Structure formats: structure tokens, C-alpha cells
Amino acid sequence: MQEHFLLQQIEPKLQKQYASILCFVSAQLSSIQIPLQRRNLHLSKQEDEVIIAVHVLGKLLGFTSERAWHRFVIGNLFFKALFPERSRYNRRCRALGFAVKWMWHQLAKRGQHHAYAVVDSLPIELCHSARMYRVKRFRGIADIGYCAFKKTAFYGLKLHLQATDQGLPMGYVVTEASLSRPGGR
Template identity: 90%
Template sequence: MKQKDEVIIAIHVLGKLLGFTSERAWHRFVIGNLFPKDLFPERSRYNRRCRALSFAIKWIRHQLAKRGQHHAYAVVDSLPIELCHSARMHRVKRFRGIADIGYCASKRITFYGWKLHLQVTDQGLPMGYVVTEASCHDRVAAETVMMQIPHPYNLGDKGYISQKLQKKLYEEHRVAFWTPVRKNQRIRQSDAWKQ
């Protein structure tokens, strides 16, 4: 082995932090700037070792997120994963029974596919995620997403408004979940709470 596992993990994480999406481009960058060609594994060998070490990388991410109580807050949101164009969504046969038709209010689109529910810290560290069918409401998946690695302070958009959910999260898990209020909501928040 030309490099130890620790070096391979560190190089892999550095590539993700620098925003490289292509394995080939990242390997070319490493060979050109960080290591000489004879001291670093060739591209396919490097990629195989990264895949073999993926369990360690996931464990590191999990430990960082668990210790990440120094993050100020976490944000919970969902986004659509479209599988086909909207003109074909009523006759599509792929993933029938798993995927279905849903509505994304922020983009004002009806789509066929899944919905990704994600919890991310204020520093961009993913804490938890769930993929559901497109028709699943945000409130239904919120508790599952937030309990993967609980964070004491969570923010959500208007799709997550539910006093029952907020009360349950606080009483059972000591998780504060804040959402904005609707204009016609009976229970109003004080100006001090909003600030």
C-alpha cells in the first residue's frame, strides 16, 4: 500500500469539502498538487479503497454529528425527487407502488417520484434523512428525520406546523422545534419569542 487508510480517508473528505464531484478530477488534482504519482495509488485503486473505507467515513460523520451540539441549530426541510416529466406521470410504470404523485408548494409543481426529508446543521453537516413517497406530508416524516441524531434546536418551514408534533418532540426528546406561524393561526407567538 502506498498510503495508509487514514491518509486515504483524509484525502477523500478533503475532496468533498472542496466540492469536487468527479472522482477522476479529484484524483488528478491530488496527483498534481498533493502527492507525487509514485507515492499515491492510481485512480481505480484509490476509488476502490474509498468505497471499502466508506463505513469508516460514515462512522466519522455520525460521531461528528453526535458531538455536534456546538452547532447553533439544525434546519429540517424536504425537496422533491422527480422521476419523470409531468406530462408522463399518469402513465409511468417504473417504481409503481413505491413512488407516487405529490405536490411541492414552494415550486408550485405536481411531480411523480419521491420526497427527500433532510436535517442539516447551520454549518452544513447532514444529521438525518428519510426518503418517502411524494405524497407523504412533511409532518409525518419530521420525527423520524430529527431522531436519527437529535439536535436540541430545530427550525422548520410552514409545512411542519403542528402543535402536537412540537409538544411531543419537546416532552419525549427535549427537542425544541420552531416553525413560523400562519396569518390565520389562533395561537399567536409573542414578539419577544419571535426575536
């Protein structure tokens, strides 16, 4: 019984978050031309904006299970008759994946000030180590570098990626493998 009262206190906050996300999604979705060819569009229970907003809200709340999130939505945001069944909802989320990625990109570009950013490098090996001294491809671009994690030398490039504290990639640089960091020697 205590869980019921706890849920009743959280519900208005959840509704406010959903309303703000829905407002943002509907404003951004009008600028995207969605080339979806769907059959039986007249039978859909919810619009694309609602599906995207619900999906984004689930990611923000930290749900990792599609089944648990759908059960939560049916119990707290929509009636069962007004929301698509679980498999149809998940198929529509996958079909609208490019629009969700666009929304995340727009949120990142919006100018949110992030507390910190993480920069990490990883090797891009172009050939096996047995052939690295006689390879002729990418001769002017790639070279021999050292991977400290594997404690081996490799022939290829290095990818340096900058991500925010929320995991959104902000920028990247591809350099030759012998370069330890961008702008360094």
C-alpha cells in the first residue's frame, strides 16, 4: 500500500517531464521530413510524436528493459486501449530510431553546459602485426603505433573521441597511430 502512495506523488512530476519532452519533440519533428511508408496508418493508436516522447522519457528514466518500460507506461501514462501493444510499440520505436537520434543530437546542440567531457583514444588496426613492416596501403596516412592496453605494436590509425558526461559524442579526430594525443607529438 505504501508503494501506491509513493507512485501517486511521482505521477505529476512524470506527467510534467512527458509534457515538456512532447512539446520539444513535436517542435523538432516538424523540421524533419520523415519518409515512413507504413501500411494501415489510419489504425495507429498514437502519433509518432507521442511514441518518440515516450521512448525518450524511458531512456531518461533509465529503463533498460523494453517490457518493463511498456508495462510502466501502460500503468502510469496511458490506458491500455490508447497505447499500442508492446511488440508494435517496439517496432515503431525501431522504425523511428533515426528521429530519436536526431532529437538527442538537437538536445546536445541546444547548448546544455556539461560538467565535464571525457577524451579517450583507441587504435584502428589496418593489418595484422606480421605484415606491418611491409604493408603499402595508407603509407602516407597510417603508421606504426603502440597500444598500451594490449602491450603490442600495430599498424594503423588512432581515433580520439570526446564525449560528454551523459555519453553524447561531441567530437572526434582520426590521427596516425604514432601520435599520442591530438596536437601532440
